[in-house]
Amino acid sequence: MTQPSSIPPGSPEATSRRVTLRIAAALSAVGLMAVFTDPCEAEAKITGILVPPVSEALTKFRVAIPAPALADLRARLGATRGPEKETVNDWSEGVPLATMEALTEYWRSGYDMRRLERRLNAVPQYRTRIDGLGIHFLHIQSKHPNALPIILTHGWPGSVIEFLKVVAPLTDPTAYGGKADDAFHVIVPSLPGFGFSDKPAERGWGLPRIARAWAVLMKRLGYTSYVAQGGDWGAGVTTWMAKQHVEGLKAIHLNLPILFPPPLEGEPSSEEKAALAKLQAYADNGSAYARLQGTRPQTIGYSLSDSPVGQAAWIYEKLVQWSDPNDAPALSRDEMLDNIMLYWLSNTAASSARLYFESFATDFSTQKLDIPVAVSVFPGELYRPLKVWGERAYSKLYYWNEVAKGGHFAAFEQPEIFVAELRRSFAQFR
Numbered sequence: 079m080t081q082p083s084s085i086p087p088g089s090p091e092a093t094s095r096r097v098t099l100r101i102a103a104a105l106s107a108v109g110l111m112a113v114f115t116d117p118c119e120a121e122a123k124i125t126g127i128l129v130p131p132v133s134e135a136l137t138k139f140r141v142a143i144p145a146p147a148l149a150d151l152r153a154r155l156g157a158t159r160g161p162e163k164e165t166v167n168d169w170s171e172g173v174p175l176a177t178m179e180a181l182t183e184y185w186r187s188g189y190d191m192r193r194l195e196r197r198l199n200a201v202p203q204y205r206t207r208i209d210g211l212g213i214h215f216l217h218i219q220s221k222h223p224n225a226l227p228i229i230l231t232h233g234w235p236g237s238v239i240e241f242l243k244v245v246a247p248l249t250d251p252t253a254y255g256g257k258a259d260d261a262f263h264v265i266v267p268s269l270p271g272f273g274f275s276d277k278p279a280e281r282g283w284g285l286p287r288i289a290r291a292w293a294v295l296m297k298r299l300g301y302t303s304y305v306a307q308g309g310d311w312g313a314g315v316t317t318w319m320a321k322q323h324v325e326g327l328k329a330i331h332l333n334l335p336i337l338f339p340p341p342l343e344g345e346p347s348s349e350e351k352a353a354l355a356k357l358q359a360y361a362d363n364g365s366a367y368a369r370l371q372g373t374r375p376q377t378i379g380y381s382l383s384d385s386p387v388g389q390a391a392w393i394y395e396k397l398v399q400w401s402d403p404n405d406a407p408a409l410s411r412d413e414m415l416d417n418i419m420l421y422w423l424s425n426t427a428a429s430s431a432r433l434y435f436e437s438f439a440t441d442f443s444t445q446k447l448d449i450p451v452a453v454s455v456f457p458g459e460l461y462r463p464l465k466v467w468g469e470r471a472y473s474k475l476y477y478w479n480e481v482a483k484g485g486h487f488a489a490f491e492q493p494e495i496f497v498a499e500l501r502r503s504f505a506q507f508r
Contacts, residue, residue, distance in 0.1 A: 125150045126423045129274050132205040132212040136298065139203040139214060139274065141195045143423060148191045151386055151422065155186040158387045173395045181394060182387050185415055193412060194419045197242055205274065206298065208291045211283070214274035215267035216241075217299065220249040222261035226508050227301040228500070229265045229292055233310020233334075234371075234430055235393040236487060237273050238266045239417045243493040248500065259508060260501045267295060269311060271429030273420055278429070284436035285314045286322065293324035302326050305504050309333040309488055311433060311442075320447045329450035331477075331503045333488040333496075335463045337444050341470040349464060356461045364460070367396070371431035372438040379428025389427055390418045400486035402458025408484070408491035444471055452477035452503035456492070458485025477503050 124146040160179065164171045205214050216238055219225070228248070232240050241264075246253070251260035268275040270283045270291075292315060296304055303326050308316035313334045320330050338357060346354060370378055382389045394414060401408045421427060451472040455463060457480070465478045479499065484492035 126425045127274070129205070129212065129214075129276070129424075132207050134207050134298075136204050136206050139205045141198045141203075141274075143192065143195050147423060151191070152186055154386050155182055158182055158385070160387070169395070169399065173391050173398075178387065178391055178394075181390065181411065181415075184411060185386075185390065185418075189412060189415050191419070194239075194416045194423075197239075197416060201242070201245060203274075206295070208294050208298075209287070211270055211278060211291070212276040213267055213270070213291065213295060214238075215265055215295065216245070217266075218245050218249050218264045220261040220263050222251075222258045224259070224508065225249070225261035225263045226504060227263040227265065227296065227299075227304035228504070229267070229296060229304060229306045230489070231267065231292070231306070231308040231312030231315045232269065232272075233308070233312045233314075234272075234433065235396050235417070235421070236310065236490065237417055237420050238268055239413075239420060240487055240490040241266050244489045244497050247493065247497045251501070254497070256497075256501060259505075262500070262504075263301070265296065265299065265301075267292065269315070269430070269433065271432055272426055273424055277426065278432070281436070284433070285311075285318045285441040288315050289318035289322055289324065292319060293322075293326070296326060303328055305329050305331070305507060307331040307333075307500065310486065314437065314442045317445050317447065318441065320449045320451070321445045323449065327449065328507045329452065329476075329504060330447075331452040331454065331500060333454050333456060333499075334459060334486070335451075335453050335468055335471075336442060337463050337467045337471060338461075339444060340464075340467050341444055343470065347466075350466075353462050353464055360460050364399075367392070368434055368438055372434035375428050375431035375435045378431060382427030383425055386422050389422050390415075392427075393418050393421060397487070400458070400460060401491055402456065402483055402485035404458065405483045405485075405491070409487070413490070446471055446473070448473045450474045450476050450507075452499075453479070454488070454496075454499040454503070455480040456484035456486070456488050456495075457481070458483070458491075460486055476506075 124144045126147055127141065127143060160175060163175045201216050201218055203214065203216055205212050230241050232238060245264055248262040248264050252258055270288060271277045305328055306316045306319050307330065309332065313332045313336055316330050316332060317336050319327055340354065342350065382392055397409060397414045397417070421430070451474060453468055453475070468475050468478060481495050481499065484495055489496040
């Protein structure tokens, strides 16, 4: 195609026109040009990453952030209207105004907005349709022939980003102080409604259904014998995989064992009373987000989907406050913004919150398990689970260890400790 004579080739106008035409072609491919008939209008409306439909085939996937989406994000960050300053001198009312303003300015003018794209595209990604839903996942195979397949599941407000720092040590242990016998094939799916997985359009995508979907994924990848790991919602999915005895699952590892309500027997011991007090403190002062997302995910979605600063604050507070306070800062601003960017660009505020609506008050609870269970307790976790509770719920609890540091986001905060725990936990299942 030749440029009109009024637009010199190579000029900014010509470049802009080519970009607009490419955007129009991409939108047409996914059927969105029926909504935006003007290519310039289509460009202006791009605020995130569009994910095309997928079949049951294992389809390669790469992240491509449209330039207009980044321009829109910068404009929104620059036009932020914040609240007044908090009336306290700590975080008890939420993220302090000055802290949030500094993060917003760094996000707008200091953070590399292409960083997320590069980090994700550095590992093999795929999408495949399972039970009617497109599921995004990382799949990194080890060069070691006897590697053990492991499926790692994230939670909220996390994502597959949590596991990027452990992929290489798990798949290539000899390069990170381990032995070839420590190797894993690593599979990291995005939960339904998170990241680049599809958003459920119907009720029913709770933990039991996700657990069954993960079993389908592992079978589709050709793995007939494997282990599973998770924390937060990932612990819930992993627990339900074990409860359902999904085909091929040999053992599980949890860094947040779902032992609430705790399996008490008789009068609680002093140790149990201390753990119960911490659980009660969380319920009283730290669980409002879960109650809101579990009852009105659609309503909160309007605010978070429209305001990048609102979305960032909603996630940033948890990333900071749920990390180990004795090891701060465990996560860098860039790492936290990578995770926040994924939520923003995929527009998954409401769809990720909807998992609370589906499962928080029902499936996310103590389950009796009779397959091998390993647990690593990180000191900065929301509460301190007790081994005696694990023994009452998990009849084949074979490993329980309390590590030196780390919090709720175990792999994200302490990748070396996390990797060491998985190596020890699953050594006997190779």
